[in-house]
Amino acid sequence: MSKQTRMDENRFSLLSHLQYPADLRRLGVDQLPKVCDELRQDIIEEVSVNPGHLASSLGVVELTVALHYVFDTPDDRIVWDVGHQAYGHKILTGRRDSFFTNRKFGGIRPFPTPLESEYDTFTCGHASNSISAALGMAVAAKKTGHPSRHVVAVIGDGAMSGGLAFEGLNNVSSTPNDILIILNDNDMSIDRAVGGMEKYLINLDVNETYNRLRFKASQWLHGKGYLNDDRRKGIIRLNNALKSALSHQQNIFEGMNIRYFGPFDGNDVKELVRVLRQVKDMKGPKLLHLHTVKGKGYAPAEKNATVWHAPGRFDAATGERICDTAGCQPMKYQDVFGNTLLELARQNPRIVGVTPAMPTGCSMNIMAKEMPDRVFDVGIAEGHAITFSGGMAKDGLLPFCNIYSAFAQRAYDNIIHDLAILNLPVVLCLDRAGLVGQDGPTHHGAFDMAALRPVPNLTIASPMDERELRRLMYTAQLPGKGTFVIRYPRGRGVCPVSKDSDWRCQLEEIAVGTGRRIRAGSEVAVITIGPVGNDVETVVSDMDKADSDKVAHYDLRFLKPLDDKLLTEIGENYDKIITVEDGIRMGGMGSAVLEWMSDHGYSPKIKRLGLPDHFVEHGTVDELRKVCGLDNDSMRKVIEETL
Numbered sequence: 001m002s003k004q005t006r007m008d009e010n011r012f013s014l015l016s017h018l019q020y021p022a023d024l025r026r027l028g029v030d031q032l033p034k035v036c037d038e039l040r041q042d043i044i045e046e047v048s049v050n051p052g053h054l055a056s057s058l059g060v061v062e063l064t065v066a067l068h069y070v071f072d073t074p075d076d077r078i079v080w081d082v083g084h085q086a087y088g089h090k091i092l093t094g095r096r097d098s099f100f101t102n103r104k105f106g107g108i109r110p111f112p113t114p115l116e117s118e119y120d121t122f123t124c125g126h127a128s129n130s131i132s133a134a135l136g137m138a139v140a141a142k143k144t145g146h147p148s149r150h151v152v153a154v155i156g157d158g159a160m161s162g163g164l165a166f167e168g169l170n171n172v173s174s175t176p177n178d179i180l181i182i183l184n185d186n187d188m189s190i191d192r193a194v195g196g197m198e199k200y201l202i203n204l205d206v207n208e209t210y211n212r213l214r215f216k217a218s219q220w221l222h223g224k225g226y227l228n229d230d231r232r233k234g235i236i237r238l239n240n241a242l243k244s245a246l247s248h249q250q251n252i253f254e255g256m257n258i259r260y261f262g263p264f265d266g267n268d269v270k271e272l273v274r275v276l277r278q279v280k281d282m283k284g285p286k287l288l289h290l291h292t293v294k295g296k297g298y299a300p301a302e303k304n305a306t307v308w309h310a311p312g313r314f315d316a317a318t319g320e321r322i323c324d325t326a327g328c329q330p331m332k333y334q335d336v337f338g339n340t341l342l343e344l345a346r347q348n349p350r351i352v353g354v355t356p357a358m359p360t361g362c363s364m365n366i367m368a369k370e371m372p373d374r375v376f377d378v379g380i381a382e383g384h385a386i387t388f389s390g391g392m393a394k395d396g397l398l399p400f401c402n403i404y405s406a407f408a409q410r411a412y413d414n415i416i417h418d419l420a421i422l423n424l425p426v427v428l429c430l431d432r433a434g435l436v437g438q439d440g441p442t443h444h445g446a447f448d449m450a451a452l453r454p455v456p457n458l459t460i461a462s463p464m465d466e467r468e469l470r471r472l473m474y475t476a477q478l479p480g481k482g483t484f485v486i487r488y489p490r491g492r493g494v495c496p497v498s499k500d501s502d503w504r505c506q507l508e509e510i511a512v513g514t515g516r517r518i519r520a521g522s523e524v525a526v527i528t529i530g531p532v533g534n535d536v537e538t539v540v541s542d543m544d545k546a547d548s549d550k551v552a553h554y555d556l557r558f559l560k561p562l563d564d565k566l567l568t569e570i571g572e573n574y575d576k577i578i579t580v581e582d583g584i585r586m587g588g589m590g591s592a593v594l595e596w597m598s599d600h601g602y603s604p605k606i607k608r609l610g611l612p613d614h615f616v617e618h619g620t621v622d623e624l625r626k627v628c629g630l631d632n633d634s635m636r637k638v639i640e641e642t643l
Helices: 003-011 029-049 055-059 061-070 087-095 130-143 163-172 196-205 208-223 229-247 269-279 299-303 333-347 365-370 382-394 405-420 448-452 466-476 532-541 564-573 589-599 621-627 632-642
Strands: 077-080 151-156 180-185 259-265 286-291 351-355 375-377 398-404 427-431 459-461 484-487 516-519 524-528 551-555 558-560 576-584 605-611
Touching (some): 029 061, 029 087, 029 269, 061 087, 077 130, 269 286, 333 351, 333 365, 333 466, 351 382, 365 375, 382 398, 382 405, 398 405, 405 427, 405 448, 448 484, 516 532, 524 632, 532 632, 558 589, 576 632, 589 605, 605 632
Parallel strands (some): 077 151, 151 180, 180 286, 259 286, 351 375, 351 398, 427 484, 459 484, 524 551
Antiparallel strands (some): 459 558, 516 551
């Protein structure tokens, strides 16, 4: 036994012996609180040096342990929603020894996925899909010879606001199934039940004797012919109505014939085990409502769960965050957006801000602090955010709707149907466009340009730097601009924060559909869109002058409408073109240039650089750019080979 192993066993006397849930199930119930303590400490220590999502995982430690203790995973299915909370799950399902590679290039993935483990039952990353997926698995279990398989969906109160969750609930209520939905409520979005009667009903609901007698009574009534399906449903509705009346609660779930239990303390592991055992084999759909504390067991995270959702590196012992000194580094694009939005809103009273649960993530909180009545956080509801913005635009307001590019995929129909058809004045700002890094394929903003390019009436632009972002935002809010899409990446820009060079340029209009020539060249034209153009400039500037003089560089700036004058100049003067974009190559900007050249009678040789036709895994942006052939060395090689 190595010294490191002995130290691990001394510090984690139980956890160090738990490789898989089967090991967990051999413990006594009284040992589980200690397991939870050790698991929580392990998560804190791991995430302190290898950053990731902390507060969410800490809040569900007890639930995670209880689920794997009561249910026979992986044969029983646990479907996590979003997946921010699944670090404890990963550690307990064979990945503790490799958890230090979490979110690292080539390491374990940032969210649960069946591509990594049989304990990960479905794709995680975007919110609100767990109920629908779990229902599908429950139906599949019955149809494929696994009638005793249990299926559990774990969904947070935030994800429950998503439309897909309600679509799933509606189908759960009408499709024969025995699924258990666990509502992890860590923000009191559903009011706590109070008083003695409520507590009595809570205990009655999960009492084994009560439910056994209830089942036998229903069997007897059914056998006598007194209880057909219609009468059974009527009795259930009456039962639910009586419970609602007695508890002074109007329960939406029981109104949908989904039996409701709770709320319970989701951070009491022994109580959770008791409750889960009692509801486990009940027939029909069930919802277990739990109250948990986000960041539970780590004081800094409990005090400020938003900051500690993904805190970066920190000192586990003191709770002091280890922040990189910004100094004179460029501003983050999101902060340029947030400050510019406030500046524009001060000048234009029609401007309002809309975001689906990301006011801090997209920096719309800057405007919200000064103008709270003009900023709307609609929760995890991207489709609603778009249509809500369209409604406001239809009747006189000018919404800036900010959605992460990957999440805006969920609102594709809303963009077409509720904005573009009427060409409503909504500025759709797609943050996190391009490669986002460690969050992986569910979060890369890869598809926005290819998806939106065919949609009529849209203006689609991507700024090369922070100043261009400001100018595009100013342009978008001017009269007559219609539906205007601006995409920009995660992270910092390129403009140093100093007296001589600052992102805070004067606001001025950019003519829609115009690009610009960055440098002249004699042999090959490189066309870029967005911030990747800065990297191309670096590459060309570092080349020998004899070669660099041969390379022209054009910033397309607008994907739609295309700059006919600029592209004509390129078509007439260059027979070799390289296009570079930080979106999917198939159908993106390079494809648009190919189409334009063909349509206008030009036939240059075109090399397209962009994201490949497969999902890009997780890692740092620099690592992923190299994989995709978008790092500086790869681009230089392509340019030199083209000359």
